[in-house]
Amino acid sequence: MADLSVNFAGIKSPNPFWLASGPLTNTGYQVSKAFDEGWGGAVWKTVGEPVINVSSRLASIDYGERRMMGLNNIELISDRSVEDNLKEIAEVKRRFPHHAVIVSMMFESNPKLWADMVKQVEDTGADGIELNFGCPHGMSERGMGSVIGQVPEYAEQITRYATEGSSIPVIVKLTPNVTDVRMPGRAAVAGGANALSLINTINSVMGVDIDSWMPIPQVDGRGSHGGYCGPAVKPIALHMVSSLYNDRRIRVPICGIGGIETWRDVVEFMLLGSQAVQVCTAAMHYGFRMVRELTEGLNDYLNRRGIAQVSQIVGGAANRVGDWNDLRLSYSFQVVAKIHEEKCIGCNLCYIACEDGAHQCIDRIPGQKNPVVRAEDCVGCNLCSLVCPVPDCIEMLPVDHGVSETWRQRQERLSSLS
Amino acid sequence: MAIELHQDSRFQEVVPPLSPKEAMEEANRCYYCYDAPCIKACPTGIDIPVFIRQIATGDLEASARTILDANILGATCARICPTEALCEGGCVRNEDSRPVSIGRLQRVATDHARTANVPDLPPLPVRGRGRVSVVGAGPAGLGAAAVLCRMGYHVDIYDEKDEGGGLDTFGIVSYREPIAVSLWEVSLVKKMGATFHFGVRIGRDLEWTQLRSQSDAVIVAVGLGRVPRLEIPGEDLPGVWDALDLVEATKTQPLDDISLGKRVVVVGAGNTAVDAATCANRLGAEEVTVLYRRGQDAMPAYQYEYVFAKQDGVIYRWWTVPVEILGHGRVEALRCLRTRAAEGKETDRRATLEVIPDSEFIMPVDAVIRAIGQEKPLNLWEAIGAQTQNNRVVVDPETFETSVRGVYAIGDCLAKPGEATVVGAVADGKQAAWAIHRQLAKVV
Numbered sequence: 001m002a003d004l005s006v007n008f009a010g011i012k013s014p015n016p017f018w019l020a021s022g023p024l025t026n027t028g029y030q031v032s033k034a035f036d037e038g039w040g041g042a043v044w045k046t047v048g049e050p051v052i053n054v055s056s057r058l059a060s061i062d063y064g065e066r067r068m069m070g071l072n073n074i075e076l077i078s079d080r081s082v083e084d085n086l087k088e089i090a091e092v093k094r095r096f097p098h099h100a101v102i103v104s105m106m107f108e109s110n111p112k113l114w115a116d117m118v119k120q121v122e123d124t125g126a127d128g129i130e131l132n133f134g135c136p137h138g139m140s141e142r143g144m145g146s147v148i149g150q151v152p153e154y155a156e157q158i159t160r161y162a163t164e165g166s167s168i169p170v171i172v173k174l175t176p177n178v179t180d181v182r183m184p185g186r187a188a189v190a191g192g193a194n195a196l197s198l199i200n201t202i203n204s205v206m207g208v209d210i211d212s213w214m215p216i217p218q219v220d221g222r223g224s225h226g227g228y229c230g231p232a233v234k235p236i237a238l239h240m241v242s243s244l245y246n247d248r249r250i251r252v253p254i255c256g257i258g259g260i261e262t263w264r265d266v267v268e269f270m271l272l273g274s275q276a277v278q279v280c281t282a283a284m285h286y287g288f289r290m291v292r293e294l295t296e297g298l299n300d301y302l303n304r305r306g307i308a309q310v311s312q313i314v315g316g317a318a319n320r321v322g323d324w325n326d327l328r329l330s331y332s333f334q335v336v337a338k339i340h341e342e343k344c345i346g347c348n349l350c351y352i353a354c355e356d357g358a359h360q361c362i363d364r365i366p367g368q369k370n371p372v373v374r375a376e377d378c379v380g381c382n383l384c385s386l387v388c389p390v391p392d393c394i395e396m397l398p399v400d401h402g403v404s405e406t407w408r409q410r411q412e413r414l415s416s417l418s
Numbered sequence: 419m420a421i422e423l424h425q426d427s428r429f430q431e432v433v434p435p436l437s438p439k440e441a442m443e444e445a446n447r448c449y450y451c452y453d454a455p456c457i458k459a460c461p462t463g464i465d466i467p468v469f470i471r472q473i474a475t476g477d478l479e480a481s482a483r484t485i486l487d488a489n490i491l492g493a494t495c496a497r498i499c500p501t502e503a504l505c506e507g508g509c510v511r512n513e514d515s516r517p518v519s520i521g522r523l524q525r526v527a528t529d530h531a532r533t534a535n536v537p538d539l540p541p542l543p544v545r546g547r548g549r550v551s552v553v554g555a556g557p558a559g560l561g562a563a564a565v566l567c568r569m570g571y572h573v574d575i576y577d578e579k580d581e582g583g584g585l586d587t588f589g590i591v592s593y594r595e596p597i598a599v600s601l602w603e604v605s606l607v608k609k610m611g612a613t614f615h616f617g618v619r620i621g622r623d624l625e626w627t628q629l630r631s632q633s634d635a636v637i638v639a640v641g642l643g644r645v646p647r648l649e650i651p652g653e654d655l656p657g658v659w660d661a662l663d664l665v666e667a668t669k670t671q672p673l674d675d676i677s678l679g680k681r682v683v684v685v686g687a688g689n690t691a692v693d694a695a696t697c698a699n700r701l702g703a704e705e706v707t708v709l710y711r712r713g714q715d716a717m718p719a720y721q722y723e724y725v726f727a728k729q730d731g732v733i734y735r736w737w738t739v740p741v742e743i744l745g746h747g748r749v750e751a752l753r754c755l756r757t758r759a760a761e762g763k764e765t766d767r768r769a770t771l772e773v774i775p776d777s778e779f780i781m782p783v784d785a786v787i788r789a790i791g792q793e794k795p796l797n798l799w800e801a802i803g804a805q806t807q808n809n810r811v812v813v814d815p816e817t818f819e820t821s822v823r824g825v826y827a828i829g830d831c832l833a834k835p836g837e838a839t840v841v842g843a844v845a846d847g848k849q850a851a852w853a854i855h856r857q858l859a860k861v862v
């Protein structure tokens with residue numbers, strides 16, 4: 001049995017699986033049930049001046065037969081009073097002293113109010129605070145949420161309000177609705193953040209009903225932009241996690257969020273630098289019980305690889321992600337598609353994809369089931385292997401052209417010549 | 419409509435329609451292959467990946483249009499095509515999973531077209547002028563007529579029956595294809611402008627020469643005839659049936675008017691025998707036995723037809739021939755002999771047979787159903803003056819033109835070796851229609 005426990009910026013948790021702040025963590029009942037079912041931590045639904053919500057609030061994009069590939073919400077922060085929330089947080093913490101209870105907070109930019117609220121949160125026994133700088137709808141229009149996360153100066157300022165009086169770790173949750181997430185990340189660290197978590201939801205319009213011409217979701221005939229999350233956002237989150245992890249000016253733990261559904265996703269987030277992860281959409285979709293597959297899957301994975309402690313994989317692949325300019329150019333290194341004819345079922349999808357959408361280097365041979373790649377013309381874009389429905393049927397074989405040169409090296413070489 | 423529809427739960431369609439959810443799931447299993455092998459395996463070349471994608475994207479109307487554009491009998495074919503030998507047999511997903519259920523998806527789309535009010539098929543992009551007569555309103559004739567009408571030809575269709583559809587209407591058991599489906603297809607061709615002349619048998623009610631002289635081209639699509647006689651004593655006793663008459667009776671008469679009795683024997687082991695046997699079972703027979711003079715490996719029926727018969731509890735007696743039907747005033751028993759292959763392999767359908775000495779036995783039976791193929795329309799070829807070879811009319815393989823200029827023959831009446839299918843008949847019809855257009859566009 002691998003050791004899955006984590007110590008995240010001083011917050012101890014029996015495993016790296018936390019529920020993200022949202023509808024799953026609205027009440028003490030829910031968080032207790034989640035802990036009973038195996039979640040290691042939970043970030044409470046953002047506590048703040050109670051809001052009034054609208055109905056409906058959610059919409060999803062489906063893909064093929066899978067529901068909720070992406071989810072969008074126009075829900076605001078907690079609509080319950082601060083007192084009720086804090087009371088239940090204290091109760092949960094008493095019942096689950098070894099689980100991680102983190103309180104997500106969002107308040108106006110008033111240092112006194114922050115000092116007071118931080119104190120009250122600490123009094124519950126909570127293990128940490130998460131600052132919600134991410135909510136992209138509603139709260140942002142009231143000067144909170146993503147408008148803070150989008151302006152590094154504000155982010156630093158509010159972080160400082162929270163960290164100054166806090167004896168427990170403060171995590172800053174970043175919004176992805178920025179051009180370069182490192183800027184607000186650095187600002188939060190400058191403001192004293194003990195850790196960063198990301199991503200919050202991405203601004204989006206979910207859709208339009210083509211019969212009624214109503215936006216989706218709609219509230220009595222009107223819609224609004226809302227926050228996008230779920231499996232579809234994972235690549236965006238992975239990019240942002242790795243860019244923070246690889247930033248020399250950010251040396252605090254990172255909690256990865258965004259599209260996590262399986263233990264494989266967890267491993268990927270950790271390999272790119274997450275010490276712990278948070279899950280929202282997937283658990284809203286399938287319920288708390290899904291943590292069992294996360295736990296067993298991660299444990300088996302670590303055991304198979306002989307890794308004793310989960311933290312040993314954190315960042316393991318991060319240093320391989322970097323600038324395009326440091327990639328070897330195609331005259332230096334390339335891959336070439338190879339069709340394994342014994343696996344080919346003859347759908348010709350690779351052919352038409354390369355013919356119309358790539359470089360016209362797959363030929364069909366009359367009377368032969370499998371198409372053939374003209375290796376000398378293949379640029380190694382991968383498209384054919386991506387469209388092929390048969391696993392491992394199209395292999396991308398590496399070809400090393402001997403010279404090793406990246407764009408950066410090429411520029412250096414050319415400038416040294418002149 | 420001239421015939422009355424008889425709805426009886428015993429003859430309810432056995433294969434249920436896909437639910438909308440099932441249809442979506444199945445449609446999403448299709449890879450949307452490029453130059454898809456399934457299209458090549460469909461004799462009418464329906465653009466299968468396109469019609470399936472149209473289902474997956476929620477456009478059933480377009481899906482039906484894609485199907486019917488290529489095959490006006492798409493609704494019948496969705497139900498009775500031997501798909502595992504055709505489109506589904508060609509599906510690439512045989513190799514990585516199970517084939518996409520093309521037939522059942524085709525049914526989803528064509529059922530929609532049949533029950534919702536969808537626009538007519540558009541005319542074809544070529545225009546033709548002239549009068550074409552079609553003899554036989556079965557699948558082959560309808561397939562040809564639809565294309566010719568959409569080109570603008572004046573089309574007259576003659577059929578001796580009082581409804582169109584040929585065997586689809588009168589010969590396909592209702593639990594495979596409800597009669598309403600076939601009649602709807604006939605109505606499509608009517609709407610396209612074809613004039614139907616029912617109750618007219620060419621050669622009896624209208625002379626061949628007259629028909630020929632009043633048409634720019636004639637298509638002969640008369641199908642095959644009755645089931646041949648067994649040529650054994652006792653064959654005229656009440657209780658001896660032609661399988662096609664039996665099926666037709668189940669489709670056009672109240673079932674309670676048909677009395678077969680408790681013990682029924684079907685002679686022959688092709689697909690028609692399966693239909694006759696399963697009809698007998700649904701009509702209340704307690705013991706239905708199929709007699710075949712060869713072994714199981716030589717059985718002409720498709721495997722899935724055989725399985726269907728077995729599920730109905732039909733008994734198969736291989737290597738058995740009937741030699742006499744016994745009875746006083748009606749069928750009471752069948753005298754049979756056992757056979758074996760004299761020469762050649764037991765699995766070979768052409769191996770010569772011999773009777774096993776002293777193998778005679780008598781089976782008590784109440785009805786005997788002949789299901790040993792269909793007669794060829796030899797008299798007609800003679801009247802037309804069309805050249806034949808081995809009792810088969812000779813046609814140009816590209817155009818289906820007979821040796822008589824302007825006279826074309828398509829469908830079952832060609833008696834091509836191999837299994838006759840509705841989809842094959844429609845494909846012949848399309849091909850002949852285009853050949854006629856090429857010909858007439860030059861002349862007229």
Ligand SMILES: Cc1cc2nc3c(=O)[nH]c(=O)nc-3n(C[C@H](O)[C@H](O)[C@H](O)COP(=O)(O)OP(=O)(O)OC[C@H]3O[C@@H](n4cnc5c(N)ncnc54)[C@H](O)[C@@H]3O)c2cc1C
Binds near residue numbers: 553555557840
């Ligand atoms: C019992 C049975 C089950 C079958 N099951 C299947 C199946 O599951 N799947 C499949 O694909 N195929 C099946 N078939 C085969 C299929 O029905 C035929 O291949 C198809 O009907 C051939 O079409 P056709 O138009 O050539 O002939 P037919 O359908 O036979 O139509 C010929 C038409 O011509 C008319 N006619 C004949 N002579 C004259 C005349 N002198 N004047 C005017 N009209 C005339 C007839 O009344 C008839 O309407 C089955 C056949 C039988 C007998």
Ligand SMILES: Cc1cc2nc3c(=O)[nH]c(=O)nc-3n(C[C@H](O)[C@H](O)[C@H](O)COP(=O)(O)O)c2cc1C
Binds near residue numbers: 078259278
């Ligand atoms: C309905 C809904 C409500 C949410 N409410 C909050 C919130 O109150 N505070 C917060 O920080 N994030 C909130 N989020 C964002 C999630 O915590 C999480 O960052 C995001 O959904 C990405 O993770 P996922 O892809 O696993 O869902 C909410 C998400 C959803 C779907």
Ligand code: SF4
Binds near residue numbers: 336360377385
């Ligand atoms: S890798 Fe790209 S260029 Fe090469 S064969 Fe595949 S699709 Fe064509």
Ligand code: SF4
Binds near residue numbers: 339349388394
């Ligand atoms: S996509 Fe794959 S299975 Fe399809 S033809 Fe190409 S190699 Fe074969």
Ligand code: SF4
Binds near residue numbers: 449
């Ligand atoms: S071969 Fe199968 S998977 Fe490919 S297009 Fe046809 S039905 Fe779809």
